[in-house]
Amino acid sequence: MNTDRQIIHMDQDAFFVSVEVRKNPALVGKPVIIGSLSDRGVVASCSYEARKFGVHSAMPARLARRLCPHGIWIRGSMDEYSKASHEITEIIQGEVPLLEKASIDEHYIDMTGMDKHYGTLKCAKEIRSKVIKETGLPISFGLSVNKTVSKMATNECKPNGELSIEKGIVQPFLNPLSIRKIPGLGEKTFIKLSDMGIKKIHTLAQVHPEYMTSILGKNGLWLLQKAKGIDESPVIPYHEQKTIGTQCTFKQDSIDVETINHLLTSMVMELAFELRQKKKQTACITVTVRYSTFEDVTKQMRIPYTALDGVLITKTKELFKQLYQKRILIRLVGVRLSNLVSGFEQIDLYSESEEQYSLCQAMDKIRRRFGPDSIKLASGIDLNL
Structure with missing residues (x-):
């Protein structure tokens, strides 16, 4: 050792709060709470002034309002x-x-x-x-x-x-x-x-x-x-942190864009589930297309940190649309998520997709019990390409 x-x-x-204070200095010293503006949501972050009242991250918004009725609520922006x-x-x-x-x-x-x-x-x-x-x-x-x-x-x-x-x-x-x-x-x-x-x-x-x-x-x-103060775990270089990805080679080369989009949905859902299981979030998506000519084309997009299916599916489809300009047959598609960091517990708890977050939790619970293929979105059903 x-x-x-x-x-x-x-x-x-209090990172999220600090970003809001930088934008609006009038919030300095105030009990600021970042989270959903509805009582059904939860607290994503809060200032030290709000913490004095017992408010903390992941607390139900309804309880936080009761503990700190004069708190200043901000929806927040993961972007x-x-x-x-x-x-x-x-x-x-x-x-x-x-x-x-x-x-x-x-x-x-x-x-x-x-x-x-x-x-x-x-x-x-x-x-x-x-x-x-x-x-x-x-x-x-x-x-x-x-x-x-x-x-x-x-x-x-x-x-x-x-x-x-x-x-x-x-x-x-x-x-x-x-x-x-x-x-x-x-x-x-x-x-x-x-x-x-x-x-x-x-x-x-x-x-x-x-x-x-x-x-x-x-x-x-x-x-x-x-x-005992013993910990030999190494500092992992940022550029070497693991990525996760998947790809699919078609049985027959295809030009069916609608079907390929359904396949991408299914692939991203599997990756997003893996992210959440590892309590990770991603800030970068890469999509690869291999044409029947064996030419590979790749496009990458930096995104706000997330591990939600809906956000990742939308961005992946955007990348595929930008990539697929040639009207020729496709042999393979691949998706990779990178720039992974820990912290799924605090992601998107206050975002526009509050229902989506709850849906992901419910679907993950079913997957953990019955297997990763036990539940999927209708747009991500199995496809025999």
Whole structure:
């Protein structure tokens, strides 16, 4: 285990709200809530002022209105938030050797070895200052020996903060924190451990590995490692992050555009389901067409972060329409989703497709129980091309 790593975690402060405040400075210091304007929706994000009233993301809008009746509600725009996210990524990427984009509003930076030539803490401060200066958006960072501890450090110093946890003080930093602060620890596990009297990280770190395995399986050992400040997961270079895709070669070359559009619908639905299962969202679609002449043509489109079927199907069909200009037979079509980041929980919760989001959840529930092919849109039925 390399305990001399230098990992920076950078996280935007109330990102969606910050973008709205940049656009309208009159919102500074106000209890701003981003989400659906109807009571049937949920909160996508909220300002720290609104959080003081108990409001939090994914909370039903009806409850949020009751807790914070004077809150200022904004529908929000994933298009604007995606653009701001790309803006920040480009700034950070130009300053560091190794960058991972973990979600729409957070990044990990591996500066291991660079501290011999240039102080990592100084570098982190300068990057943070540059982001704030060039975008007008607040950002916080934590610096430590691995991704888990640096993320927890960021969470402790937000909003608008900086915190460095050196190797020698990792455990003293973690010990007094609630186990709830461990990234990835779910609500059910939190309740189970709390009922056993394990509420602080210090207590959790003392539990015997065999006992943790007996009550939580492999997840128990993973959690125990986190409580001890151990995390060897690498920072994954942004440009190498995995894409997902699919393609279909026709039994007979086709020029039936309507049928091919139905096929694209089916393909995108499968990819979108896979995205949501992995709790990912995409910001880029690529469509490939191979003609009967074996000539491949490809077109790509950057889109607001999403994992919703409807949005992806519409954009995919737009790309295919732009691509297919030649009136010659098609042998193959392919779709690839890239620029993947984590965070499906917060996507499109306030968008024009509130019903679409609910539909996706309902369809996914059926797929998980009866298989991925158990339910499809009428326009995505199986086709014998």
